Amino acid sequence: MAQQVLIVEDDDSVREAATLVLERAGFEVRGVDDGAKALDEFDRGSFDLVVLDVMLPSLSGFDVCRELRSRSGVPIVMLTARTDTADVVAGLELGADDYLTKPFDPAELAARARAAVRRVTEAEPPRWEAQDLDIDEDAFRVVRCGVELALTAIEFRLLVALARHAGQVLTREVLLERVWGYDYLGDSRLVDMAVRRLRGKLGDDADQPTYITTIRSVGYRFERG
């Protein structure tokens, strides 16, 4: 079955264009024009991806993002009008996985969407352990002491990428490529933000880390424990 995308965008022509692009890319698309309707639709359906405009009437894009995150780990790609730090960082902090600035290139939108829903496929066994974490790549689940951690798809992929190379430093460029599908010159803030969120969920202290250590100017390392 084709992957389901929910597009939340108040401008009709943008929404239509984005719908066309994603349908071309093989998704099934449902579009809504405001935040309240978006949350409604999301609860009623089961979506693999949400494309969300930051500027919406009534409920703001950020509020919608926060709400969605409280309910699910579904991949979220934001559409922003500015690349300046405030908007992007705010969105990433709230849990968005990636962003595109308007006016976007249709090919870019399709690429981001595909990258966001991509499953991690590794040759090694899909169920394994890292420290006290039980990782199930097929089910996209991480369990610790019997409790499942609520990670988003991107956060899960990030954890897997780091943990599979426990004890090794992975540069931001490598992570950008493996987890998001960007090239060397992608926005490294994506990585920093996602690590921060992941740490939050693992209960890891950046200054005295158990799981993930920052190697300044180089990258991140998952500790063997």
Next chain:
Amino acid sequence: MTAALSSGLLAAITYGAASGYRWRNFREMTQDEVRVALALSPRTLDASSFERLLGAYEKRSGTDTIAITAEGRVYSSSALLGAGDVPPALLDGEPGALKFTDVDHDGKSYVLVGGTGASEVHYVFFFSLDQLESSLAELRAVLLSGWLVIVIGSLAIGHVVAGRTLRPVRQAADAAAALAGGLLDTRLDVTDAKDEFGVWAESFNTMADALEAKIDELARAAERERQFTSDVAHDLRTPLTGMAATAVLLQDHLDDLPEASRRPVAVLVNDVARLKDLVLDLLELSRLDAGAEPVDAEALDVAVAMRATIDSLKLPADIDVTVTSEPGLWVVAARGRFRRVLGNLVANAATHGRGAITVSAQQRGSEIIIEVFDDGPGIPDDDFERIFDRFYKSDESRAAGGSGLGLAIAREHARAQHGDITAARRPEGGARFALTLPATTDPSDPDPDPDTL
């Protein structure tokens, strides 16, 4: 100086008049005395009488006298004076006429008055000038010191007055300089609005007020214009997004369109793409102007960054790009901006060149220099600086499209990262663009080169 001159002149005149007066006075006095003496001179005198007479003269007017009788006998009231002290000229002359002369005798000055008295006796009276001279000397001294006092006094007063007069002038000069230098709120204190300087100060202040207001107005107008451009570009985003995306999709469907529609649609799609590029460039430039974006600089591997940039451009297959780089080069730059700058330079080379592009990187001292060479006609008119102007388009560029903002934006980004871009002509023809950025070392290198830190 005026005071000195005029008081000096006054003193001199005073002195001249006073001394002239004293002299005349003296002569008249001596004349009168002598005439009286002669008129009263006795007709017959013997030696002792003469002595008594001369003694009396001496006592009365303090003068020494010499008497010479017709026979040639000489009587003198003073042992120091004798016939030899009488100039002969004094003895000639008619009876009743007086003769005057000046003489120095023993360091003292005298006026000699000679005349003939009764019985043809010549009398010569020696009037000492001592007293006259000492009182004149006194007068001279008084006038001279008075003059000096006036000169010094007027110098002092003049200095103070000039200082007082000049200080406001100096203040005014300072205020004008401060205003010219940009301190638009400079004003002069007006202590007395009615004196000449007060009037001047007030008009200065009025002028400064007007100037400040005008400059404020101009600054606000420029800011409004900048804001307007930024707002317009920003508002164009949303309508453009739908339009641009749809245009791209339409392009893919050209073959499905009826023959007659294909050409117009192709043109439309092309125009939409150009409009989108222009708006994006304007937005970027207005963000750069506002200085709103922080520069997220990191250490980047030069070779990898160059390759990633060129790959992302997706140049057509007939463009041949040769990439060379010294090994182990690292640069301090922001990822997105690096891509933007180098991407612009390489895209330009692809547009203006004939298909062969070379991109090479090397380190020189504390800088990384990335050069982009093309084999096109090179930069027209050797306008190596003008091409970086906003909206500058050479004739060629006009045909190729583009907003004319590319190089301006690229340069702003380069400079924001503490680098720059320069243009030149290759000796073998074609253009050379050099991007310089600060060098650094591989951050994971435990043994960094101290020169580039």
